[in-house]
Amino acid sequence: MTRWLILSLAVLMGVPAAAETLVAARTIRAQAILTAEDLNLTPGSTPGALSRPEEAIGLESRVILYAGRPILADQVGPPALVERNELVSLVYATPFMRIATEGRALGRAGLGESLRVLNISSKTTVRARVTGPGQAIVETP
Missing domain, CATH: 3.90.1210.10 (Antifreeze-like/N-acetylneuraminic acid synthase C-terminal domain)
Known part of the structure; x- marks a missing residue:
């Protein structure tokens, strides 16, 4: 038992x-x-x-x-969608405005990952999140 x-x-x-x-x-x-x-x-x-x-x-x-x-x-x-030194479409967006420019990726990143991008127009470096092949959106603090 x-x-x-x-x-x-x-x-x-x-x-x-x-x-x-x-x-x-x-x-x-x-x-x-x-x-x-x-x-x-x-x-x-x-x-x-x-x-x-x-x-x-x-x-x-x-x-x-x-x-x-x-x-x-x-x-x-995730597989890289942006390669180092690749030209990317860089977008800065707020509820009131949207600015698009060209940037140069300073690293490799996949979808949703963050990387540094050199804004070609202003020569400043910003942190951006990859949203698609050759596309990134500036991260705001």
């Missing part, structure tokens, strides 16, 4: 799921788009590492990912 009670309690309480860590299946160069073939799951948990392939597929590697090593969340991000 006690064996059934213990077994019932174990089932009701649930058995902890085995933790898995996402690792690179092969060495992946920086700026490569990750696919399912690039990824493997290994048993165990690594703090800061991704744990499911869906979290990484379609993202871009920010650094070289070495085979068998865990893939950390800050090592991947």
